[in-house]
Amino acid sequence: MDNSKIPQATAKRLPLYYRFLNNLNHQGKKRVSSKELSDAVKVDSATIRRDFSYFGALGKKGYGYNVEYLLGFFRKTLDQDELTNVALIGVGNLGTAFLHYNFMKNNNTRIMMAFDADPNKTGTNSDGVPIYHIDDLEEKMGDVRVAILTVPSNAAQEITNRLVEFGIDGILNFTPARITVPSDVRVHHIDLAIELQALVYFLKHYPLIEDE
Amino acid sequence: MDNSKIPQATAKRLPLYYRFLNNLNHQGKKRVSSKELSDAVKVDSATIRRDFSYFGALGKKGYGYNVEYLLGFFRKTLDQDELTNVALIGVGNLGTAFLHYNFMKNNNTRIMMAFDADPNKTGTNSDGVPIYHIDDLEEKMGDVRVAILTVPSNAAQEITNRLVEFGIDGILNFTPARITVPSDVRVHHIDLAIELQALVYFLKHYPLIEDE
Numbered sequence: 001m002d003n004s005k006i007p008q009a010t011a012k013r014l015p016l017y018y019r020f021l022n023n024l025n026h027q028g029k030k031r032v033s034s035k036e037l038s039d040a041v042k043v044d045s046a047t048i049r050r051d052f053s054y055f056g057a058l059g060k061k062g063y064g065y066n067v068e069y070l071l072g073f074f075r076k077t078l079d080q081d082e083l084t085n086v087a088l089i090g091v092g093n094l095g096t097a098f099l100h101y102n103f104m105k106n107n108n109t110r111i112m113m114a115f116d117a118d119p120n121k122t123g124t125n126s127d128g129v130p131i132y133h134i135d136d137l138e139e140k141m142g143d144v145r146v147a148i149l150t151v152p153s154n155a156a157q158e159i160t161n162r163l164v165e166f167g168i169d170g171i172l173n174f175t176p177a178r179i180t181v182p183s184d185v186r187v188h189h190i191d192l193a194i195e196l197q198a199l200v201y202f203l204k205h206y207p208l209i210e211d212e
Numbered sequence: 213m214d215n216s217k218i219p220q221a222t223a224k225r226l227p228l229y230y231r232f233l234n235n236l237n238h239q240g241k242k243r244v245s246s247k248e249l250s251d252a253v254k255v256d257s258a259t260i261r262r263d264f265s266y267f268g269a270l271g272k273k274g275y276g277y278n279v280e281y282l283l284g285f286f287r288k289t290l291d292q293d294e295l296t297n298v299a300l301i302g303v304g305n306l307g308t309a310f311l312h313y314n315f316m317k318n319n320n321t322r323i324m325m326a327f328d329a330d331p332n333k334t335g336t337n338s339d340g341v342p343i344y345h346i347d348d349l350e351e352k353m354g355d356v357r358v359a360i361l362t363v364p365s366n367a368a369q370e371i372t373n374r375l376v377e378f379g380i381d382g383i384l385n386f387t388p389a390r391i392t393v394p395s396d397v398r399v400h401h402i403d404l405a406i407e408l409q410a411l412v413y414f415l416k417h418y419p420l421i422e423d424e
Binding site: 008011012014015016019020039040041042084086092093094096097098100101108109145146148169170172176178180186187188189190192193194195196197198199200201202203 | 220223224226227228231232251252253254296298304305306308309310312313320321357358360381382384388390392398399400401402404405406407408409410411412413414415
């Protein structure tokens with residue numbers, strides 16, 4: 001099937017479904033209901049059924065979905081077998097958290113190298129990942145085209161410009177800075193403060209109702 | 213106006229608009245076009261105009277939006293003056309990154325206390341925030357009802373159960389674990405690996421087009 005037909009909102013949930021189904025499979029489970037999936041991944045059942053219909057997976061009443069079929073489909077769709085190498089820029093606390101985090105577990109992404117401006121950090125390894133000096137960015141990147149940005153805010157745009165000049169395809173921006181890139185570079189921005197503010201805002205204005 | 217009338221997708225963008233407009237205001241800017249806003253916050257102009265219409269803010273052609281009016285509205289809406297205290301659970305690398313991050317800058321949230329299981333960390337301060345032992349969670353929480361969860365995955369559900377028992381309202385879950393809570397507890401989940409996977413997936417299947 002043509003992946004470009006899957007709505008973006010659905011596409012965004014694919015890695016989530018994949019991870020949960022992979023766990024089920026490891027536990028030897030053969031089938032799963034949309035209710036179980038819903039409880040596990042915190043997406044409502046109706047949305048799951050709609051999402052799955054795009055994958056050509058139609059659950060059977062009283063049986064649910066075939067775990068192996070779904071996994072096969074997701075694996076192909078998410079290109080789980082094709083590894084994407086990623087560079088981490090900025091080995092502070094957040095960057096170090098990323099390095100400790102085992103991306104290889106059920107994942108198709110690997111942090112291959114890291115960069116930092118601190119000479120005390122460069123030339124070392126963290127969790128098996130070499131840390132190079134930021135001055136050597138262009139020289140060391142090789143064919144890596146995806147970067148995680150965990151530098152201080154005031155360095156974010158300058159490093160971004162260098163990445164763009166180098167030919168980066170995508171940046172996962174974890175700095176509070178909003179960075180500017182050409183239209184052919186994809187940026188996903190996760191701002192810790194805004195995530196917290198959004199949670200607090202929802203708590204105040206959209207109270208949840210206890211159902212028990 | 214009644215905030216519950218604002219769609220959730222719009223509500224989620226409020227903190228973003230607020231921060232940018234606050235910066236403009238500090239720079240002495242009196243007005244802003246939806247185009248400028250769009251470039252800065254990376255939300256398309258049509259969405260911004262629709263969002264702002266919910267706030268009763270109608271941009272004038274060739275003039276744009278009045279920065280001060282919008283700020284006044286957002287400040288009231290986001291309850292910027294009312295501070296929400298937050299507890300951080302787990303002072304590893306990610307937790308420490310949160311503590312270094314200055315949430316008070318343009319924000320209405322403050323990490324008031326942190327908890328960790330490591331006795332070498334407890335009894336100390338990090339960025340002015342006291343770190344208590346996790347055993348003292350219930351005793352120290354006081355009237356805090358929002359928590360950031362940055363503990364190891366295998367401890368996530370156990371700590372969550374304690375937080376729920378204590379009466380938590382909201383959890384910002386930064387662990388890879390999907391946690392289970394009663395329906396009246398709000399959880400926002402940010403999984404670093406899934407964010408990276410989603411970026412890579414989009415890069416492969418939804419290539420962007422260069423416009424210059």
